[in-house]
Amino acid sequence: xxxxxxxxxxxxxxxxxxxxxxxxxxxxxxxxxxxxxxxxxxxxxxxxxxxxxxxxxxxxxxxxxxxxxxxxxxxxxxxxxxxxxxxxxxxxxxxxxxxxxxxxxxxxxxxxxxxxxxxxxxxxxxxxxxxx
Amino acid sequence: xxxxxxxxxxxxxxxxxxxxxxxxxxxxxxxxxxxxxxxxxxxxxxxxxxxxxxxxxxxxxxxxxxxxxxxxxxxxxxxxxxxxxxxxxxxxxxxxxxxxxxxxxxxxxxxxxxxxxxxxxxxxxxxxxxxxxxxxxxxxxxxxxxxxxxxxxxxxxxxxxxxxxxxxxxxxxxxxxxxxxxxxxxxxxxxxxxxxxxxxxxxxxxxxxxxxxxxxxxxxxxxxxxxxxxxxxxxxxxxxxxxxxxxxxxxxxxxxxxxxxxxxxxxxxxxxxxxxxxxxxxxxxxxxxxxxxxxxxxxxxxxxxxxxxxxxxxxxxxxxxxxxxxxxxxx
Amino acid sequence: xxxxxxxxxxxxxxxxxxxxxxxxxxxxxxxxxxxxxxxxxxxxxxxxxxxxxxxxxxxxxxxxxxxxxxxxxxxxxxxxxxxxxxxxxxxxxxxxxxxxxxxxxxxxxxxxxxxxxxxxxxxxxxxxxxxxxxxxxxxxxxxxxxxxxxxxxxxxxxxxxxxxxxxxxxxxxxxxxxxxxxxxxxxxxxxxxxxxxxxxxxxxxxxxxxxxxxxxxxxxxxxxxxxxxxxxxxxxxxxxxxxxxxxxxxxxxxxxxxxxxxxxxxxxxxxxxxxxxxxxxxxxxx
Numbered sequence: 001x002x003x004x005x006x007x008x009x010x011x012x013x014x015x016x017x018x019x020x021x022x023x024x025x026x027x028x029x030x031x032x033x034x035x036x037x038x039x040x041x042x043x044x045x046x047x048x049x050x051x052x053x054x055x056x057x058x059x060x061x062x063x064x065x066x067x068x069x070x071x072x073x074x075x076x077x078x079x080x081x082x083x084x085x086x087x088x089x090x091x092x093x094x095x096x097x098x099x100x101x102x103x104x105x106x107x108x109x110x111x112x113x114x115x116x117x118x119x120x121x122x123x124x125x126x127x128x129x130x131x132x
Numbered sequence: 133x134x135x136x137x138x139x140x141x142x143x144x145x146x147x148x149x150x151x152x153x154x155x156x157x158x159x160x161x162x163x164x165x166x167x168x169x170x171x172x173x174x175x176x177x178x179x180x181x182x183x184x185x186x187x188x189x190x191x192x193x194x195x196x197x198x199x200x201x202x203x204x205x206x207x208x209x210x211x212x213x214x215x216x217x218x219x220x221x222x223x224x225x226x227x228x229x230x231x232x233x234x235x236x237x238x239x240x241x242x243x244x245x246x247x248x249x250x251x252x253x254x255x256x257x258x259x260x261x262x263x264x265x266x267x268x269x270x271x272x273x274x275x276x277x278x279x280x281x282x283x284x285x286x287x288x289x290x291x292x293x294x295x296x297x298x299x300x301x302x303x304x305x306x307x308x309x310x311x312x313x314x315x316x317x318x319x320x321x322x323x324x325x326x327x328x329x330x331x332x333x334x335x336x337x338x339x340x341x342x343x344x345x346x347x348x349x350x351x352x353x354x355x356x357x358x359x360x361x362x363x364x365x366x367x368x369x370x371x372x373x374x375x376x377x378x379x380x381x382x383x384x385x386x387x388x389x390x391x392x393x394x395x396x397x398x399x400x401x402x403x404x405x406x407x408x409x410x411x412x413x414x415x416x417x418x419x420x421x422x423x424x425x426x427x428x429x430x431x432x433x434x435x436x437x438x439x440x441x442x443x444x445x446x447x448x449x450x451x452x453x454x455x456x457x458x459x460x461x462x463x
Numbered sequence: 464x465x466x467x468x469x470x471x472x473x474x475x476x477x478x479x480x481x482x483x484x485x486x487x488x489x490x491x492x493x494x495x496x497x498x499x500x501x502x503x504x505x506x507x508x509x510x511x512x513x514x515x516x517x518x519x520x521x522x523x524x525x526x527x528x529x530x531x532x533x534x535x536x537x538x539x540x541x542x543x544x545x546x547x548x549x550x551x552x553x554x555x556x557x558x559x560x561x562x563x564x565x566x567x568x569x570x571x572x573x574x575x576x577x578x579x580x581x582x583x584x585x586x587x588x589x590x591x592x593x594x595x596x597x598x599x600x601x602x603x604x605x606x607x608x609x610x611x612x613x614x615x616x617x618x619x620x621x622x623x624x625x626x627x628x629x630x631x632x633x634x635x636x637x638x639x640x641x642x643x644x645x646x647x648x649x650x651x652x653x654x655x656x657x658x659x660x661x662x663x664x665x666x667x668x669x670x671x672x673x674x675x676x677x678x679x680x681x682x683x684x685x686x687x688x689x690x691x692x693x694x695x696x697x698x699x700x701x702x703x704x705x706x707x708x709x710x711x712x713x714x715x716x717x718x719x720x721x722x723x724x725x726x727x728x729x730x731x732x733x734x735x736x737x738x739x740x741x742x743x744x745x746x747x748x749x
Contacts, residue, residue: 098358
């Protein structure tokens with residue numbers, strides 16, 4: 001068993017929730033764009049490390065999900081591919097065609113998440129841009 | 133020759149402009165365009181910002197209003213036309229006869245492009261749109277051979293735009309009710325083919341399955357390349373054989389035909405993919421900009437480089453590329 | 464309510480076509496659409512043959528309309544369309560804007576189901592050009608028909624029985640099944656008088672391959688929807704020819720329209736009516 005699998009799930013889920021919620025505060029994401037996610041749980045799983053992070057969106061903010069219900073949407077990929085997506089170095093459909101990104105469950109939710117992330121205009125942040 | 137690139141959001145528009153698109157086409161966040169997907173597309177503020185960004189760099193913006201309005205929601209489409217005129221959009225892409233008529237009468241200065249959804253495959257049809265509505269440009273459905281494209285170009289004053297790269301409709305655009313038959317949402321009326329709400333991906337013991345409203349589209353063995361869950365890219369059984377009965381998943385790539393397009397007078401090439409990410413838009417636009425620049429410098433010596441082909445191949449559906457209807461080994 | 468028989472969408476031998484229409488001459492169809500709509504490589508019947516047939520059917524009191532090809536790809540296809548448009552004797556159904564451009568300004572043509580007219584404004588435009596009948600797109604809902612016809616009263620026809628013509632392509636899927644190129648297709652589609660069934664990998668009948676056309680596997684059937692068709696302003700019901708039982712279908716439609724009550728919609732269970740009810744086409748709504 002890999003080391004990371006032994007780590008509890010909660011801290012990374014909290015961290016991800018905080019980061020997602022920060023998106024609202026900074027005006028990067030409009031809440032009504034995420035309306036379809038209300039009450040839904042999303043599980044993000046890494047196939048190489050065998051870790052998973054689950055969050056639930058309550059219509060106002062994300063928080064860690066620690067329950068036992070099956071997630072509404074599962075997104076599965078490797079850590080490096082998740083990073084490449086986050087940094088806009090990769091296109092999700094490109095990864096999907098080659099099976100490096102698998103999305104199961106409610107596909108509509110997956111598209112919402114993907115389109116909301118794609119629409120974030122990082123140039124509006126007074127921070128170093130992830131990639132020029 | 134002009135390069136027309138897709139944008140599903142402001143970051144993609146910037147990626148297109150920064151990497152050399154002459155035109156960027158986009159849609160509003162509703163059923164007025166043929167990529168009506170959750171979270172995708174532009175609201176008014178983003179449209180204004182996009183137009184400003186493009187115009188500051190002397191590029192043009194196209195608003196796609198390429199679905200077929202219905203009586204109850206007619207005003208949504210006319211308001212979108214009005215919005216395009218008010219926001220300084222350089223041209224709109226329209227398919228519906230009534231909407232073309234409205235735009236032509238109400239905003240005579242707003243340039244009109246005939247959408248591929250208008251299914252105009254002959255110069256007779258295209259010239260009709262020109263005479264009646266002053267259409268400046270027509271996007272050809274992806275069903276004509278090179279010779280047929282040339283014949284159209286030769287017989288019309290309308291600028292001709294062809295698809296250069298990206299996802300490929302096997303059916304004549306504007307003439308496909310397959311998605312509507314399976315799940316109710318149609319490209320013509322809803323602006324959606326195989327919409328997310330009707331699609332289910334599931335890992336099963338038999339493999340990764342894609343379903344559209346419960347209809348099994350395909351089943352992929354581990355490691356087998358996946359395709360969009362559209363009916364035309366699925367595997368079905370006919371006369372005892374199970375195969376890609378309509379078309380293998382593949383992307384169109386016509387980069388090697390650029391000299392031919394130039395010679396016959398094609399005015400613009402279009403990149404498909406408003407549903408794809410800024411990364412795709414940036415990488416594909418960059419390659420096509422280089423190709424068109426190379427073509428403009430010396431059409432005689434134009435050769436697609438292995439780097440271009442590799443960069444484009446990465447993004448192809450099923451990681452396969454095809455010349456589509458332009459060249460027809462299957463003809 | 465009038466009953467129309469749409470054009471034969473499959474490739475049948477000349478003999479089969481002649482026999483079929485001999486039966487149709489005796490049928491209750493009021494309107495008969497003739498001609499090749501799907502593929503110009505199909506040449507069992509030339510325009511002269513269709514015209515001869517048209518005369519014979521007209522002599523039996525049928526209104527005959529000549530249908531034009533839905534997808535035209537080159538000058539050759541457009542020449543065929545031009546010949547149909549200028550036939551000089553019979554009404555024409557335009558199935559493409561190329562045909563519309565040739566018919567514009569003449570009076571009395573039919574705006575076919577492949578013209579994509581979904582709203583009153585588009586219908587008004589096409590009426591100004593001389594169209595006097597509108598055939599709704601196959602995916603038209605009751606609401607689309609009702610709203611269009613409320614604003615623009617016109618003779619209106621709806622696809623009411625048969626396998627739905629869902630899509631057209633430049634590619635021939637029948638030839639593809641036999642690993643043949645389109646130009647060397649060996650006219651294999653003539654071996655499938657009702658098209659080639661396409662099943663999902665779970666064995667579910669799903670689509671029907673008919674050369675460059677893709678149809679539904681299920682038979683669309685609006686016989687249980689007569690009241691709402693009438694209420695929407697529809698005045699013509701179209702049946703699409705099949706190799707067997709078309710005469711019976713026409714008789715059943717006539718009887719239903721004359722108030723014989725709801726017929727048993729279809730002997731087999733493989734039918735649908737979803738589009739009319741704003742549902743997925745393959746579904747059956749109550």
